Amino acid sequence: MLVRGVLEKRSADGSWRARAFELTEKELVYMEQKAGKKSLKRACIPSIHLGSVALRTDGVLIVYEVGGAYAHYVRSCEQLEHEKMPTIQEWELALRR
Numbered sequence: 001m002l003v004r005g006v007l008e009k010r011s012a013d014g015s016w017r018a019r020a021f022e023l024t025e026k027e028l029v030y031m032e033q034k035a036g037k038k039s040l041k042r043a044c045i046p047s048i049h050l051g052s053v054a055l056r057t058d059g060v061l062i063v064y065e066v067g068g069a070y071a072h073y074v075r076s077c078e079q080l081e082h083e084k085m086p087t088i089q090e091w092e093l094a095l096r097r
Helices: 088-095
Strands: 003-010 016-023 027-032 041-046 050-055 061-065 071-076
Touching: 003 027, 003 088, 016 088, 050 088, 061 088, 071 088
Parallel strands: none
Antiparallel strands: 003 016, 003 071, 016 027, 027 041, 050 061, 061 071
């Protein structure tokens, strides 16, 4: 495992939701909750599909999939700022490996 922590991920409707993320050599994994469902589902992006990464000045990290077909927007989780979590800059460095 390269890095693990809680980030907020922007949903398709524009809302931000806390998600547990883990980056390994093989994939970026996060837990997501589908609309109307109570259970969490494991979602993953294989490393081979991870493309470029951009950190905006507002602290939002954009993770592009190869080919630019899809982008994931994540940021530090404000609810857990007092916890020892990897910084958004640490996530950026790990994703650029």
